[in-house]
Amino acid sequence: MYNLLTGPLAWISFLIFFIGILIRSSLYIKGLDSNIDRVTYRVNTLFGIKEAVRSIFFWLIPFSTRGWRTQPVMTLLFFIFHISLLASTLFLKAHNMILQERWGFCIITIPNVVSDYLTIAVIVTASILIIRRIKLPQVKILTKRSDYLILIISIAPFLTGFLAFHQFGHYTFWMLTHIISGELLLIVIPFTKLSHSFLFFLTRAQLGMDYGIKRGGMKRQKGMAW
Amino acid sequence: MFKKILFATTGTPSCDAAARVAFEMAKRYNTELFIINIFGIPSRSFSQVITDLRTGDEIDLHDDQLAKIKNKLERRYKQQIRDYNTPHEIVLTDGIPHTEILRAARKNEIDLIVMGARTSTQENTGAVNRHIVGRTLQSVARSARCPVLIIGRAAASFWGGISNIVFGTDFSKGSNQAFEFAFNLTKMFNASLHIFHAIDISSGPFEFTKNQEVIEDRIREVRGMIRKRYISKMEGYNDYEIDVWEGIPYVEIVKYARESFADLIVMAHHTKKMAPPEESVFGSNVEQVVLRSNAPVISVNHPARQKKIDNQ
Amino acid sequence: MDKNIFCTPNPVNDKEALDALLRDKRGQQYYDEMKRLKVDTAALQKLLNDTCRSRIRTWLEICAHCGMCADACAFYLSNDKNPEQVPSYKIQSTLGEIVRQKGNVDNAFMRYAMDVAWGKCTCCNRCSLYCPFGIDMGVLMSYLRGLLFSQGFVPWEMKIGSGMHRIFRAQMDVTVEDWVDTCEWMIEEYEDEWPNLKIPVDKKNADIMYTVNAREAKHYPDDIAEAALLFSIAGENWTVPSEGWEETSLAMFAGDWEGAQLQVKSVYDAMDRLKPKRMVVTECGHAYRATVIEGPYWAGLKSGKTPVTTLHYVEWVAEALRSGRLKIDPAKKIKEPVTYHDSCNYIRNGGLSHIGREIMSYIAEDFREMTPNGDHNFCCGGGGGLNGIGKYRQERNTGQKVKRDQILATGAKLVITPCHNCWDAIRDLEETYKIGIRWSFLKPLLLDMVIVPEHMKPKEE
Numbered sequence: 001m002y003n004l005l006t007g008p009l010a011w012i013s014f015l016i017f018f019i020g021i022l023i024r025s026s027l028y029i030k031g032l033d034s035n036i037d038r039v040t041y042r043v044n045t046l047f048g049i050k051e052a053v054r055s056i057f058f059w060l061i062p063f064s065t066r067g068w069r070t071q072p073v074m075t076l077l078f079f080i081f082h083i084s085l086l087a088s089t090l091f092l093k094a095h096n097m098i099l100q101e102r103w104g105f106c107i108i109t110i111p112n113v114v115s116d117y118l119t120i121a122v123i124v125t126a127s128i129l130i131i132r133r134i135k136l137p138q139v140k141i142l143t144k145r146s147d148y149l150i151l152i153i154s155i156a157p158f159l160t161g162f163l164a165f166h167q168f169g170h171y172t173f174w175m176l177t178h179i180i181s182g183e184l185l186l187i188v189i190p191f192t193k194l195s196h197s198f199l200f201f202l203t204r205a206q207l208g209m210d211y212g213i214k215r216g217g218m219k220r221q222k223g224m225a226w
Numbered sequence: 227m228f229k230k231i232l233f234a235t236t237g238t239p240s241c242d243a244a245a246r247v248a249f250e251m252a253k254r255y256n257t258e259l260f261i262i263n264i265f266g267i268p269s270r271s272f273s274q275v276i277t278d279l280r281t282g283d284e285i286d287l288h289d290d291q292l293a294k295i296k297n298k299l300e301r302r303y304k305q306q307i308r309d310y311n312t313p314h315e316i317v318l319t320d321g322i323p324h325t326e327i328l329r330a331a332r333k334n335e336i337d338l339i340v341m342g343a344r345t346s347t348q349e350n351t352g353a354v355n356r357h358i359v360g361r362t363l364q365s366v367a368r369s370a371r372c373p374v375l376i377i378g379r380a381a382a383s384f385w386g387g388i389s390n391i392v393f394g395t396d397f398s399k400g401s402n403q404a405f406e407f408a409f410n411l412t413k414m415f416n417a418s419l420h421i422f423h424a425i426d427i428s429s430g431p432f433e434f435t436k437n438q439e440v441i442e443d444r445i446r447e448v449r450g451m452i453r454k455r456y457i458s459k460m461e462g463y464n465d466y467e468i469d470v471w472e473g474i475p476y477v478e479i480v481k482y483a484r485e486s487f488a489d490l491i492v493m494a495h496h497t498k499k500m501a502p503p504e505e506s507v508f509g510s511n512v513e514q515v516v517l518r519s520n521a522p523v524i525s526v527n528h529p530a531r532q533k534k535i536d537n538q
Numbered sequence: 539m540d541k542n543i544f545c546t547p548n549p550v551n552d553k554e555a556l557d558a559l560l561r562d563k564r565g566q567q568y569y570d571e572m573k574r575l576k577v578d579t580a581a582l583q584k585l586l587n588d589t590c591r592s593r594i595r596t597w598l599e600i601c602a603h604c605g606m607c608a609d610a611c612a613f614y615l616s617n618d619k620n621p622e623q624v625p626s627y628k629i630q631s632t633l634g635e636i637v638r639q640k641g642n643v644d645n646a647f648m649r650y651a652m653d654v655a656w657g658k659c660t661c662c663n664r665c666s667l668y669c670p671f672g673i674d675m676g677v678l679m680s681y682l683r684g685l686l687f688s689q690g691f692v693p694w695e696m697k698i699g700s701g702m703h704r705i706f707r708a709q710m711d712v713t714v715e716d717w718v719d720t721c722e723w724m725i726e727e728y729e730d731e732w733p734n735l736k737i738p739v740d741k742k743n744a745d746i747m748y749t750v751n752a753r754e755a756k757h758y759p760d761d762i763a764e765a766a767l768l769f770s771i772a773g774e775n776w777t778v779p780s781e782g783w784e785e786t787s788l789a790m791f792a793g794d795w796e797g798a799q800l801q802v803k804s805v806y807d808a809m810d811r812l813k814p815k816r817m818v819v820t821e822c823g824h825a826y827r828a829t830v831i832e833g834p835y836w837a838g839l840k841s842g843k844t845p846v847t848t849l850h851y852v853e854w855v856a857e858a859l860r861s862g863r864l865k866i867d868p869a870k871k872i873k874e875p876v877t878y879h880d881s882c883n884y885i886r887n888g889g890l891s892h893i894g895r896e897i898m899s900y901i902a903e904d905f906r907e908m909t910p911n912g913d914h915n916f917c918c919g920g921g922g923g924l925n926g927i928g929k930y931r932q933e934r935n936t937g938q939k940v941k942r943d944q945i946l947a948t949g950a951k952l953v954i955t956p957c958h959n960c961w962d963a964i965r966d967l968e969e970t971y972k973i974g975i976r977w978s979f980l981k982p983l984l985l986d987m988v989i990v991p992e993h994m995k996p997k998e999e
Contacts, residue, residue: 031592038835040842059670066914067668071606078670138614139605141621142630147603196600200671203596207672214831214842215663216889219853225891225913226667268757269969271925271962272709272788273695274560286563321757329759332723369727399730399996528730 002172005179006098013183020190021198028202039210044218051212051224052205058226059204065226077132081125088118088158094165112165119162126155150193156181227414232260232336234327234366237299238280244342244377247522249306251340251375252314259314261303262330264323265295276320292318324365336372343378343516367495367512367525373407374495374525378516388415392488392521394422394479396511397451400494404526405456408492409463418465420486421456423448424478425470445470476514488521495525545571547578547690549794550701559701564928565694575690577648582641585688590637594681597673598634601626607675610668612916613658616939625665625675628654633682648691655683656693657930660921660937661791662882667914679922683793692792693927699788700797707804708752708784718780720755724763733996737766740812741777746854747814747846748778749785749805749829751822751958764981765820765851771988772863776818782808785819786958787828791923795836802833809845817848821979823883823957824921826850831888850884852956855980856893859900865989872902872983875950879908879941879964880915881957894956897980901987906948916940918955920963938967946973953977 034040041048058064068075089095092115096106110118130151133143160181164174189197211217211224233248235241252259266276266285274287285291296318300307307314319326331339343363367374393408395401405421412419425444448470460466467486471478483491495512516523543558545568550556562568607625608614614623621627632651636643643651661683663676686692687700702709708717721737728735738744746769754761769776782804789797809817819826830848834841849857858864878894885891891912898905908915919938924930941964945953955961955977964977 028592028596031595033591034842035835035838036589036591037593038832040840043840043842055672059672065667066910067606067610067670070609070668074604074606133603136605137621138608138619138624139603141624141627142601142603142605144603193600193602196602196671199596199600203593203600204672206593207666207674210674210677211889215887216831216884218889220889220913221892224667268753269966270928270931271920271959272699272753273926273928274698275564275928288561288563290563325757325759328727329723332726371726 001176005176009183013186017186017189024190024195025198025202028199039214041209044213047217048209048213051217052208054223055208055226056201056204077125077128080121084118084121088115088122119158122158123155126151153185153188157185228255228257228337230258230334230336232262232331232339234262234339234341237263237302241342243380244340245303245306247377248340249310252312253310259312260317260334261314262317262327263299264319264321264326266320267322268320287320323362327366328369331370331372338372339366339370339374341376343376363513368527371528376516376523376525379520388489389417390420390486390488391417392420392422392483392486392491394491394493398494400527403528404492404494407526409460420467421452422479422482423470424475425472426475427472428474441472476511479515480518483519483521491515491519491521491523493523493525495527542571542575544568545575545690547688549704549797550697551704553705556701556705559698568694572649575645577643577645577689579641582689585685586637586641594678597678598637600671601673606670607665607668610665612940613937616937623658628658629675629678633678636685648686648689651682652686652691655679655686656927657933660917660924662917662921663887684795687793693929695926696792696923700792700794703789703797703801707801709786709788710752710756712752712755714781717755717783720759721762721778724759728763731996732767732994734994735766735770738777740780743813744775744777745815746774746776747809747812747817748776749783749817750820751786751825752784753958761981764985768981768984771990771994772858777812779808779812785822785825785829788923790828798828799836802829803837805829806837806845814846817846818854819848819850821851821956823881824959827883827887850888850890852890852893852897856896859897866900866987867989870987874952875904875906876902876952876954877906877908877945877948877950879918879953879955879960880911881960882917882921885915886913906950908944908948916944918960918963920959925959925962935970942967942971942973945975951975954980956980
């Protein structure tokens with residue numbers, strides 16, 4: 001079972017994940033149309049790239065856009081959730097050991113205790129995000145069942161990984177569910193709202209180019225006040 | 227002298243006095259009479275809804291409504307239309323009143339605009355638009371290319387025999403035009419012309435107002451100016467008087483008009499700038515005189531159409 | 539069932555149809571007919587297939603439903619944070635649904651979408667600055683308007699406005715003759731005080747071709763004269779075109795892309811004909827957005843730019859003040875507290891925020907910024923055509939509360955609004971809320987302040 005999950009199924013899910021990203025990204029870029037979008041992507045492109053980079057950069061730094069500053073609680077939640085999620089996944093010692101084993105390389109690692117806290121942070125912030133969906137009317141009205149489902153799919157690997165690591169109950173059971181949920185996550189990312197994980201960069205770049213090329217970018221003094 | 231008269235009306239009692247004069251003149255001089263009513267101002271941007279100038283209500287700009295407004299106007303002036311039986315045309319439009327009056331005057335080559343004057347207390351206008359109403363008279367008098375006859379008080383609305391014309395001058399460029407017009411009228415009616423100037427002592431250096439000798443020197447000086455500037459152009463017409471008084475100009479001219487049994491006052495409305503909105507009703511000497519005098523006031527400011535009349 | 543006369547998917551293309559539509563008081567019959575207007579789902583689907591590409595589909599799909607756009611919206615804030623006013627909800631429940639249903643929507647749905655597209659959004663694009671993914675709900679709403687227009691679900695005034703552009707190449711019934719005549723009239727009007735004033739019509743190779751908003755010709759001709767005076771005082775070699783003089787685009791507000799194209803082409807044709815060095819657009823926001831920012835795309839210009847360089851009026855003013863061609867009499871600067879309303883269409887969507895500040899530094903002694911301002915300023919409620927739509931008047935008036943509070947917080951009683959729709963909206967705001975403010979374009983204020991060169995003054999006797 002373990003071998004199947006970490007063997008062919010892992011391969012398949014990674015393939016789907018990466019190929020999915022590639023296809024979706026290229027479809028996105030291919031679907032951009034200067035006339036229909038009314039942005040000359042190919043003329044004055046440098047102005048566009050400049051604002052695209054700024055647009056992505058500022059939104060990646062906490063409190064560096066007015067949007068982040070005006071909603072500090074959401075900003076904290078947002079960054080803690082995303083940073084913890086990425087860091088605990090990528091820098092986890094166990095994950096890197098597998099990488100080393102299979103492909104002979106690894107990324108930097110962090111101590112297990114840090115990973116632990118990060119995982120807890122993911123679960124806690126995700127829970128608050130869920131409460132936020134239920135409690136805040138402006139979020140509630142937007143929320144659909146799929147939004148909860150996606151959140152659950154997203155935190156399932158963390159929850160199961162955490163339980164497995166601390167050997168609550170049946171280790172193998174949690175380990176297997178951890179792997180399954182992780183692979184499921186990889187597979188659904190390209191096809192759901194989770195595709196924002198990579199499309200974020202493209203849509204932000206697109207809006208940056210829109211403002212940079214067309215909507216005042218060449219006249220705006222210091223670039224858009226994101 | 228007048229071939230086409232434009233009577234600008236709000237279609238309300240405040241314009242009745244002016245209506246009387248307009249119809250009377252149209253009949254007497256056998257002129258065409260254009261009755262213009264600007265019933266509302268555009269206040270809903272590009273839309274077809276406009277704001278009634280008096281009530282502040284919304285009006286829709288479409289045929290039925292226009293017919294209704296036209297009908298109402300005709301009813302108000304029914305008697306005059308019947309009695310005077312002058313050829314007339316009713317022009318209904320929306321817009322900024324003074325702009326539309328001036329536009330119509332230009333388009334129809336009007337020789338005389340007749341309008342009523344009203345204070346803001348006379349009628350309850352839509353609050354936001356009040357200053358527009360107040361400004362109409364001022365703007366029209368300032369910019370019209372033809373004389374503007376303004377009827378302030380009901381007592382000023384009897385255009386009968388004209389035997390005494392008061393010409394109030396402030397020696398502005400507009401006053402030159404006003405003089406020409408006043409003199410032409412004087413000749414036409416074989417009337418006597420009272421040329422008047424008031425030395426303004428309400429403002430100016432203290433020394434000036436304190437010292438009566440200085441004032442009287444100035445009076446002599448002004449009389450000389452009047453002779454040089456106006457009398458010299460009167461080709462020997464000798465039924466005239468020159469008077470120079472001191473005081474607050476609009477008060478003096480009203481007093482003077484009363485004493486000289488004036489049937490008509492001719493003045494220039496040369497104010498370059500529009501008065502600020504809150505003062506616009508009482509913005510200038512002309513408006514003050516209009517509101518106070520028992521005689522109708524004609525404001526003349528521009529030569530353009532006047533010259534054409536001289537040539538005829 | 540009766541056949542629809544007014545409310546059809548066909549745009550108004552001739553005067554007869556326009557007059558008939560105008561006679562339908564406040565669109566009563568029009569809106570009645572709309573209730574039985576059939577949705578041509580096949581055509582809608584085809585239009586989606588042709589024009590709904592990855593940008594829009596992706597935006598709609600990846601929206602994380604996080605609600606961060608809520609506080610960005612003036613309508614949301616003005617309506618006591620009614621969740622139905624959350625930008626994402628407004629677009630997901632309309633365009634999102636149409637796209638998900640592949641155009642299979644019914645009449646009631648389309649009418650709901652119309653209520654949202656013109657009654658709850660001014661397309662100010664402010665929310666685009668608050669979405670972490672950069673989803674521009676103003677752009678989406680504008681796209682939705684295009685879909686609705688193609689099916690005939692468009693407010694009565696918008697249908698008329700689009701028709702005006704198609705027939706007169708102007709947003710109002712002002713013909714080329716009316717326009718040229720108005721210019722001549724203004725010269726006569728001002729010749730006594732300004733003997734050398736000229737409004738050169740159709741002069742070739744001028745430095746500046748000036749274009750206006752039809753409302754100036756129709757209702758506010760003094761605005762044209764004021765522009766002429768300021769150009770003369772600054773010593774500009776300028777002209778106005780006899781044809782292609784109108785900058786605005788109700789067609790853009792209506793989502794009538796064909797009409798919008800016809801309108802901007804008339805201006806670009808004038809550029810080709812007169813070969814000016816530059817064009818200056820009057821103090822109007824959406825006109826600048828339509829003709830300068832969006833227009834080149836409608837006209838299919840590959841450069842994405844107008845045939846000649848174009849400035850908004852505020853850019854010209856700033857340039858003239860900077861270079862000293864317009865000199866302000868220091869004694870006549872605005873002394874009272876004064877604030878500047880940023881028009882979404884040329885500030886956020888045109889990058890001219892710094893220009894407004896530069897002008898204020900020359901003309902005002904006590905300039906008070908609204909908070910927030912510049913690229914982040916709130917819409918006044920006058921955008922997107924909402925000024926003129928009777929059906930959504932109340933929604934618009936409510937939406938102005940945010941702007942009202944912004945102005946009140948500055949303590950200024952004078953609001954400078956170099957944009958026609960903003961000017962109207964701030965006027966309406968005063969009418970509704972009576973907060974005791976005045977509002978003005980730049981031109982009359984500048985004329986009060988500039989030093990007039992000797993040769994422009996009338997000769998004294």
